[in-house]
Every structure is written in structure tokens, then in C-alpha cells.
Amino acid sequence: MKVMIRGNESIAYAFKLARVQVVPAYPITPSTLVPEKISEFIANGEMKAEFVPVESEHSAMSAAIGASAKGVRVGTATASQGLALMHEVLFIASGMRLPIVMGIGNRALSAPINIWCDHQDMMSQRDTGWMQFYAESNQEGLDLGIMAFKIAEDERVLLPAMVGIDAFVLTHTVEPVELPEQKDVDDFLGEFVPHYVTLDPQNPATLGSFGFPEHFMEFKYGQWIAMERAKKVIDEVFEEFEERFGRKYMKVYPEFVEDADIILVTMGSMTSTTREFVRRLREQGKKVGLVKLTVFRPFPKEELREILKNAKVVAVVERNISFGFGGAVYAELSSTFSRMKEKPKVVDFIVGLGGRDITFNTLNSVVEIAEKAMHEEVDEVNWIDVNKEAVLKAEGLL
Amino acid sequence: MEVITRGAVIPEPGNSVENKTGTWRVFKPIIHYEKCIRCLICWQFCPEPAILLYEDEETKKKTPAPKEPLKRLPVVEIDYDYCKGCGICYNECPVNAIEFVKEEK
Amino acid sequence: MNYEKEEFFAPGHGMCAGCAAPIIVRWILKLAGPNTIVTNATGCLEVATTAYPRTSWRVPWIHVAFENAAAVASGIDAAFKAKGEKVNIIAFGGDGGTVDIGMQALSGMVERGHNVLYVLYDNEAYMNTGIQRSGATPWGAWTTTSKVGSANPIGKLRPKKPIAKIIAAHDAPYVATANPAFFNDFKKKVKKALSVEGPKFLHVLSSCTTGWRHDPSKTIEILRLATDTGLFPLYEIENGDFENMRITYKPKKFKPVEEYLKPQGRFRHLFKNPEYIKKLQKDVDEWWAKYGKYYRP
Numbered sequence: 001m002k003v004m005i006r007g008n009e010s011i012a013y014a015f016k017l018a019r020v021q022v023v024p025a026y027p028i029t030p031s032t033l034v035p036e037k038i039s040e041f042i043a044n045g046e047m048k049a050e051f052v053p054v055e056s057e058h059s060a061m062s063a064a065i066g067a068s069a070k071g072v073r074v075g076t077a078t079a080s081q082g083l084a085l086m087h088e089v090l091f092i093a094s095g096m097r098l099p100i101v102m103g104i105g106n107r108a109l110s111a112p113i114n115i116w117c118d119h120q121d122m123m124s125q126r127d128t129g130w131m132q133f134y135a136e137s138n139q140e141g142l143d144l145g146i147m148a149f150k151i152a153e154d155e156r157v158l159l160p161a162m163v164g165i166d167a168f169v170l171t172h173t174v175e176p177v178e179l180p181e182q183k184d185v186d187d188f189l190g191e192f193v194p195h196y197v198t199l200d201p202q203n204p205a206t207l208g209s210f211g212f213p214e215h216f217m218e219f220k221y222g223q224w225i226a227m228e229r230a231k232k233v234i235d236e237v238f239e240e241f242e243e244r245f246g247r248k249y250m251k252v253y254p255e256f257v258e259d260a261d262i263i264l265v266t267m268g269s270m271t272s273t274t275r276e277f278v279r280r281l282r283e284q285g286k287k288v289g290l291v292k293l294t295v296f297r298p299f300p301k302e303e304l305r306e307i308l309k310n311a312k313v314v315a316v317v318e319r320n321i322s323f324g325f326g327g328a329v330y331a332e333l334s335s336t337f338s339r340m341k342e343k344p345k346v347v348d349f350i351v352g353l354g355g356r357d358i359t360f361n362t363l364n365s366v367v368e369i370a371e372k373a374m375h376e377e378v379d380e381v382n383w384i385d386v387n388k389e390a391v392l393k394a395e396g397l398l
Numbered sequence: 399m400e401v402i403t404r405g406a407v408i409p410e411p412g413n414s415v416e417n418k419t420g421t422w423r424v425f426k427p428i429i430h431y432e433k434c435i436r437c438l439i440c441w442q443f444c445p446e447p448a449i450l451l452y453e454d455e456e457t458k459k460k461t462p463a464p465k466e467p468l469k470r471l472p473v474v475e476i477d478y479d480y481c482k483g484c485g486i487c488y489n490e491c492p493v494n495a496i497e498f499v500k501e502e503k
Numbered sequence: 504m505n506y507e508k509e510e511f512f513a514p515g516h517g518m519c520a521g522c523a524a525p526i527i528v529r530w531i532l533k534l535a536g537p538n539t540i541v542t543n544a545t546g547c548l549e550v551a552t553t554a555y556p557r558t559s560w561r562v563p564w565i566h567v568a569f570e571n572a573a574a575v576a577s578g579i580d581a582a583f584k585a586k587g588e589k590v591n592i593i594a595f596g597g598d599g600g601t602v603d604i605g606m607q608a609l610s611g612m613v614e615r616g617h618n619v620l621y622v623l624y625d626n627e628a629y630m631n632t633g634i635q636r637s638g639a640t641p642w643g644a645w646t647t648t649s650k651v652g653s654a655n656p657i658g659k660l661r662p663k664k665p666i667a668k669i670i671a672a673h674d675a676p677y678v679a680t681a682n683p684a685f686f687n688d689f690k691k692k693v694k695k696a697l698s699v700e701g702p703k704f705l706h707v708l709s710s711c712t713t714g715w716r717h718d719p720s721k722t723i724e725i726l727r728l729a730t731d732t733g734l735f736p737l738y739e740i741e742n743g744d745f746e747n748m749r750i751t752y753k754p755k756k757f758k759p760v761e762e763y764l765k766p767q768g769r770f771r772h773l774f775k776n777p778e779y780i781k782k783l784q785k786d787v788d789e790w791w792a793k794y795g796k797y798y799r800p
Contacts, residue, residue, distance in 0.1 A: 446515075
């Protein structure tokens with residue numbers, strides 16, 4: 001059934017169709033509509049679940065761990081400051097190997113406070129041991145939301161997962177979304193079976209023990225193995241999803257790359273703009289390609305090496321920054337290439353922070369510098385569409 | 399071989415019994431059964447717990463029997479495998495039936 | 504079913520010899536029975552009883568972090584409701600994890616009305632990290648972050664945070680203070696709490712031989728003095744009805760506060776100045792002058 005819904009509703013529908021049983025959540029722009037929609041589903045009997053209106057995001061994740069440990073399917077949603085507030089608990093959720101799924105309305109982190117789209121929030125959590133997926137559209141938000149449960153709950157994985165939908169551009173924008181039938185999702189996901197030790201008075205176990213140096217690293221290695229195995233599980237789930245629902249997902253989705261000299265790497269909603277831009281460049285005869293990164297954790301090193309190996313320049317277009325270094329995708333991609341004898345030049349482009357629009361002009365600037373990079377040295381990290389003069393003045397440099 | 403579980407769960411309840419904390423003792427409580435009135439206060443307050451409770455007739459017979467009706471009450475025994483020698487039992491016994499002596503190593 | 508002869512808390516743990524916390528926990532588990540789930544904040548109790556691969560717990564138990572035992576319990580409560588199953592959920596937290604960093608999660612849990620018994624085992628400082636002051640540390644106590652010296656001869660300068668009253672002010676169905684030295688009163692309150700639907704809170708005084716600097720054999724004796732001097736009164740408040748608060752024990756003859764303070768090294772410095780002892784006695788006398796009328800045996 002095709003519906004016209006916002007990105008936030010996609011996440012809510014994913015939870016509803018996945019028959020999530022407990023949703024502990026706290027409101028924050030732009031993800032607030034997720035718990036609101038869940039509350040609506042429950043109130044009118046469409047969803048049988050317990051909604052826990054917790055008093056902070058830290059408690060949202062804590063309650064999610066408690067519920068998941070009992071052995072029920074759990075989902076929550078947050079963004080930006082809320083995600084940052086949960087930080088310590090995120091490590092605990094993955095350390096305890098609980099398959100919690102969380103929707104993130106990708107939003108900038110303060111200061112200054114900003115409610116609009118960028119990837120700093122989710123990117124800052126990439127070390128937490130959570131799988132990370134970035135949606136290009138509301139359809140992807142729904143589909144990835146549903147698939148996240150199947151991947152996370154797989155006995156070979158048992159790691160929590162976050163699905164990012166861009167603030168306002170997706171969370172609040174109405175798009176046509178194909179809603180799968182409940183029975184088809186039931187078939188796809190199956191009934192929730194916890195493949196892990198739960199809180200059960202019939203089998204009393206201790207969860208969250210104290211790990212001394214004699215054992216701690218082994219537990220961490222277990223998480224590492226799980227992430228590695230997740231790579232295969234993700235491919236399997238993507239494939240099964242395509243068979244059942246007809247929509248194709250890939251960890252790394254290449255378009256126009258066959259003979260491309262320059263390939264742009266994007267994540268999230270900016271991919272739609274970039275695709276159209278690249279199509280037009282191709283019409284002009286320019287050899288430019290596009291690669292969408294849907295899965296950021298586990299980082300698809302093998303696929304990226306394979307798909308990008310023949311490009312002369314890889315332009316990483318990203319909405320996050322690690323001050324003192326550069327963008328995270330640039331960092332990880334560059335180190336992924338470091339093992340290759342022949343490798344493309346990687347150039348970093350910082351764009352669209354705090355909701356700044358990414359337009360064809362933005363992408364023109366990117367491609368201009370990328371073209372230059374084919375023959376000469378360019379800056380490693382390039383901030384695009386920024387009023388640099390005003391800033392340099394404020395910093396006392398002009 | 400060291401057993402590692404996923405998520406560091408400990409599936410075996412109460413397996414701390416493998417750790418005999420009786421080695422901690424510097425002082426040791428000794429129950430003088432001829433004085434014991436079987437009030438169970440020592441058993442009640444033991445933090446480990448390292449005081450065992452016996453209700454079977456055989457064990458009750460083995461300990462010096464107080465008069466009726468106390469004979470019917472459970473008998474306590476200090477579990478020296480776990481007793482840390484805190485002395486709470488010695489301090490709380492209402493009839494001073496527990497002696498507190500230096501542990502001999 | 505009566506589980507009093509069964510042990511749901513196993514020996515072999517690393518709690519200090521003479522610690523009151525395991526006495527409290529052991530009995531609460533007996534009274535709750537095996538159909539119980541425990542959440543535990545980071546602290547002495549959690550750390551000393553669950554060093555991988557050994558655990559002292561014979562009921563399902565979960566530890567997540569320092570400040571969220573109440574939030575984790577809330578999630579478990581929601582999950583059981585979602586499955587339509589019944590269970591006792593008990594959250595254990597020290598004063599650190601309850602009164603300070605755990606305040607938010609506890610307040611939220613009570614406000615939302617989760618069916619959870621929160622037990623505060625109050626040893627009046629952050630003991631597990633080495634005796635630092637908490638909001639529950641009483642006035643005049645030495646701790647490593649309220650040290651005593653020429654510039655500060657008192658130690659902690661602020662009074663004890665009245666946590667039981669704060670939770671009672673949330674209109675929680677059942678709030679009580681309890682003391683394991685007053686064993687029957689303690690048992691009665693635990694049973695009562697477990698029989699009530701909704702969020703209940705037990706503030707239990709728990710002496711610490713290491714942090715209070717006292718002879719381990721005197722644990723129960725010192726706890727008894729806390730209440731017999733009137734310093735730690737035992738009362739119940741139901742549904743926020745302060746007007747009908749019930750003091751459940753009143754000493755026939757109050758012992759002077761010095762008797763409680765003297766055996767504890769953390770108060771030794773107070774004896775340098777009789778004014779300090781007088782102040783503490785005055786505080787106690789004033790409290791009982793004001794609230795003594797609520798004694799209802």
C-alpha cells in the first residue's frame with residue numbers, strides 16, 4: 001500500500017510492522033514525531049506495545065536495555081544532543097549484545113545549538129559497537145528500519161543498530177512510501193526469539209558483570225567478530241528483502257562508475273541531489289560517478305576498494321567534521337585504500353553542516369576541485385559554501 | 399580452558415560459592431551449643447551468609463540439647479568455608495554463646 | 504510461599520567482613536522469592552558480587568550503569584507488561600547511585616508509576632570509589648572529599664539530603680525508612696512494599712565498617728544506635744500523605760547522640776568541640792519535637 005508519509009513516520013511504521021513491544025523514548029527535534037506516532041498507534045489499538053515516556057535520552061537507552069534483556073523487541077528514536085546524552089549507554093548496549101534498533105533524525109550537535117541536518121551526531125557514535133545505516137529517502141528509512149531488526153537479532157550478530165534519516169529533509173518531508181503488508185513483514189522477520197541469555201526467573205542469570213583484565217579483551221573481541229559476521233548477514237538480508245519486496249539495497253551502491261575518473265561518495269539524502277547532478281554531468285560527457293554509502297558500520301572496506309579502485313579521484317562529500325583532522329568518511333576511506341598498491345586520490349569535502357543546503361552549486365565546487373586534483377595538489381580538507389572571509393575576520397586573521 | 403560468554407553474562411546462579419572467603423579470617427567465631435538457645439539471631443544477621451541452618455532431627459540430636467521446647471527449633475552451624483570473621487554473630491548473640499578467638503594459621 | 508529458609512544470595516562474594524548491605528539484600532530476596540528480577544546500580548554491591556565469571560545472585564540480575572538502575576527497572580517493567588507476565592522487580596542502589604547521579608532516573612520511574620521496589624542501601628558516601636561524600640553523607644562526617652583540617656574542622660558542611668521525603672513528595676504509593684537492626688520492622692516494611700502496586704521506595708541505613716571506620720562486629724549495634732538516638736527515625740509515608748505519616752518505632756528512652764557517634768572514626772574529630780555534638784543533639788531533639796506526634800505503634 002502506497003502512503004504519503006514523513007521520514008519520522010517511516011521509522012514509526014517500521015516499528016509497528018516489526019511488532020516492537022517496548023518503545024522508551026524522549027522527544028527531541030527532529031525525531032519527536034516518532035514517539036508521537038507510536039503513541040498514536042498504541043492509543044488507537046493499531047500497535048500492541050508499551051510506550052515509556054522516559055525523562056531523558058540516557059534513561060531511554062537504559063530502559064531499552066532493560067526491556068531487551070527481558071527478551072522483547074525494542075525500538076527507540078532520538079537525534080543530536082539526545083544521542084550524545086546516551087553515549088555511555090550505547091557502549092553498554094552493544095557490550096551486552098542486545099539487538100536494540102534506534103532511529104536517528106540526523107541533526108547537528110551544539111554549540112551553537114542547531115536543529116537542522118548533518119551527520120555529526122551519528123558519526124560521533126561510530127565507535128560504540130552499533131551497526132549504522134544511512135537512509136537516502138523515507139522509503140529507505142522504513143526498509144532499513146525493518147531490516148535492522150532482522151540483522152541485529154541474527155544469532156551470528158546480536159548487535160544493536162541505528163538507522164539515520166536526515167533532519168527535516170527526510171524526517172519532516174512527505175514522500176511516497178510503499179508500506180509492506182503486515183503478514184509479509186511477519187514472514188520476513190519471524191516471531192521475535194531472543195538468541196541470547198535473558199532475565200528469566202526460570203533461568204536466573206547475571207547480566208552486566210564486572211570484567212577484569214583477564215577477560216575484558218575477549219568480550220570486546222566477541223563484538224569485533226560479530227561486526228565482521230554482520231557484513232555477510234547484511235548482504236543476506238538485503239538479498240532476501242529484494243526477493244520479497246522488490247527493492248534493492250547494497251552496502252555501497254554504485255551508479256555511473258564504470259569509466260569514471262571522479263567518483264563522489266555520499267551518504268543520506270544528499271545522494272538524491274548528487275545523482276541528478278552526476279546524471280547531467282554524464283550527459284555533458286564528463287566521466288563522473290556516484291557511490292552511496294548505506295552501511296557505515298560495519299565499514300564496507302572490501303566493497304569500497306573494489307568499486308572505487310579504478311577512479312583517479314574520489315571526492316568524499318560529507319556532513320560531519322572531526323576537528324583537528326577532517327571528515328570521518330574521508331579518514332576511514334583513506335585508510336581503507338592504504339592497503340592498495342594502486343589507489344585513487346581521496347579528497348575531503350565538508351558540506352551541508354547544520355542544515356546548509358547542498359545544491360548543484362555546492363556540487364559544482366566539489367567537482368571543480370576534484371578535477372583540479374587529477375593533475376595537481378589540492379587541499380586535503382575542503383570546506384564548501386562557507387563565508388571564509390567573515391570567519392577569518394572573527395578569528396583576527398583579516 | 400577459560401569460558402567466555404557473549405556479553406559477559408554469567409549463566410550459573412550463585413557460583414560465587416567456588417570462592418571460599420573463609421581465608422579472610424583473622425578472628426573466628428565458635429558456637430558453644432550448651433548455651434545456645436536456638437534464637438537464630440546469628441543466622442539472621444550473617445552477611446555472607448556463612449551460617450547454616452539445620453532442621454533435620456539427626457543434626458539436632460547431635461548438638462547438646464537444650465530443654466524443650468527449644469529442642470524442636472533449628473540448629474545453626476558456622477560455615478567456616480565462607481566465614482570472614484566479622485564478629486557480628488558474636489556481638490549480637492543474646493546469651494553470649496559465641497566465643498570469638500584468634501584464627502590459628 | 505515462604506522462602507525464608509532459602510538463600511537467594513550466595514556466599515563467596517567480596518563485600519567487606521561486617522558489611523550491612525548483604526544482610527539487607529539477602530533478606531529482601533528471601534521475602535521477594537524467586538519470581539524476582541534485580542537491577543543494580545554500579546557500586547559496592549554490584550562490583551563485589553558479580554566479578555566475571557562468578558556471581559552471588561540466585562535470581563535474574565542486571566547491571567547497566569551508575570545512575571540508571573531505576574530506568575533499567577522501568578524498561579523491564581514495560582517489557583513484562585507488554586508480555587502480560589507478573590514478576591517482582593527490585594532495584595538496588597547505593598546512596599551515590601540513588602540520591603545524586605541516580606536522582607533523575609528514580610524521579611522519572613516514580614512519576615511514571617512503574618511497578619518497581621527501589622531499595623536504597625545507604626552507607627552515606629561513595630564507598631566503592633573510596634569513601635567520597637555524597638548528598639546522603641550527614642553533617643559532620645569525615646569523607647575523602649569532605650576532609651577535616653584547620654580550615655574545616657567539621658567535615659561535611661551540608662545536611663543529609665532528605666531522599667525519603669523527596670520520593671514521598673512524588674506521592675509514591677509507599678515510602679519507608681528502615682534499619683536492619685530493627686529486624687521485624689524492616690521485614691514488615693519489605694513485605695508491605697512488595698504487596699503494593701506501583702513504585703515503592705525503601706531507604707535502608709547500611710553501616711560501612713570501612714568508610715564509617717568502625718569495628719565490623721559492631722555493625723548491627725551501631726545501626727541500632729542510629730535509630731535509638733533518634734538520628735535515623737523509622738517511618739512510613741503512603742501516597743504523599745505527610746499529614747498521616749507513621750513513625751513505626753520510638754525509643755522508650757532516647758540514647759544521647761554521642762553513643763552513636765563515638766564508635767565511628769568518621770566522627771572522631773567532632774569530639775574536639777562539644778558545640779558540634781550539641782548541634783547534632785539539637786537537630787535530633789528538634790526533629791522529634793516536631794514529628795514525634797506521628798508515632799503510631
